[in-house]
Amino acid sequence: MENEAKIVYPATTAYVRTLLPKSEGYLLRLEEEAHRDGVPIIQPEVAQYMRVLMQLHRPTRILEIGAATGYSASVMALSLPAGEIDTIELNAETARIAAEHFEELATFHPEVSVRLHVGPAEAVISDLKGPYDFVFIDAAKAHYSAFFEGAYPLVRPGGLIVSDNVLFRGMITDDALILPKYKTIVKRMRQYLEMISEHSRLTTSILSIGDGVALSYKREADGA
Template sequence: MEEQMKLYLESHLSAKDEWIIQLEETAKQDRVPIMDSIGIDYMLNLIKIHQPKRILEVGTAIGYSALRMLEANPAAEIITIEKDEERYQQATENIKKLHKEEQITVLSGDALDILDKLTAEKEVFDFIFIDAAKGKYQAFFESADQLLANGGLLITDNVLFRGYVANPELAPKRYKSMVKKIRSYNEFLTTHPAYITSILPIGDGVMISYKKD
């Protein structure tokens, strides 16, 4: 039933340009995790509605989500962070191929270090997307929170992690620590006094947090 529902929802998504299909195929072939098609469709609609001028992404991978977010709001400026050198190179190449390097800046290095640097430089963003090391979600949030403007949106992907967050006793041993950290993060942010947060059971779990004015 769940798989049938997913196929039904995917059949109602907008048609994709060829460059999107190619990037998705590359990600699949290289086993690079990218956001689920239903989840990213929802996030892109949020961007179209919210029209953020400055977007910060934690976790570039091959540049797929940054390019899709720019597609949703071509007037946006996007800064995205990637620690893995190979993926950083792939992302910069993909962005250059599509001639979007003037609007998308890829920063190479540890996300927490770069977030601290952006904070010191008093950078401000009105949309932040977290999709990197899941065990560090809360640490990423605590740094990103200082960069997010009041009235801004913060999106976190994979917060249900294959359903194990709801049933941690079923998680394989290698995932138990990470599942525990994601559960803690979910509890932390859904009860945070400065945010209004909802978790949607789409994709691998998408959390939407609105920073109160």
């Protein structure tokens, strides 16, 4: 809650969380493991937002940048009747845990196939083939523009790009909160947000939920 406190009034987050469905089984275990091991996964209200987006947009091909231990990919997979998810993770040990989780997921939800790619997304993306209906960017915050550059051409017209942590603990909106070690991240994230907000083919909405989420819709043509 501490990180989001500068973005959303804490009592609001606490109240909204009382209304969310309680996690159980496989997803609850992934959440508990992540919290125990300090793995940063999407917050509960962001997970619920992703579920709504899955049900509304019904993507069949998804690209995720930043798998960590596989929680957000599992949330997406379990919200869909069928489909494919390509997810990329840089850290080999984290990816090993994600692979175990995806193996388990396949035993009870085989209709969505999850392919895990291990390596830097900037390089892995060039080997992937679009079109994707939905892209989720949730990896190194200073590199969102590079991830976008690789992923954008693979998104079909009418597709969505969701970027997490775009308000980064409130530092993006308030200079007084910026810690010196995060100056570069803040500068680059602001550039990223300006780029996706002014992009001729995107309609972007920035939401102050969790650590900040940007939703970008790729229009059929410039200005349309």
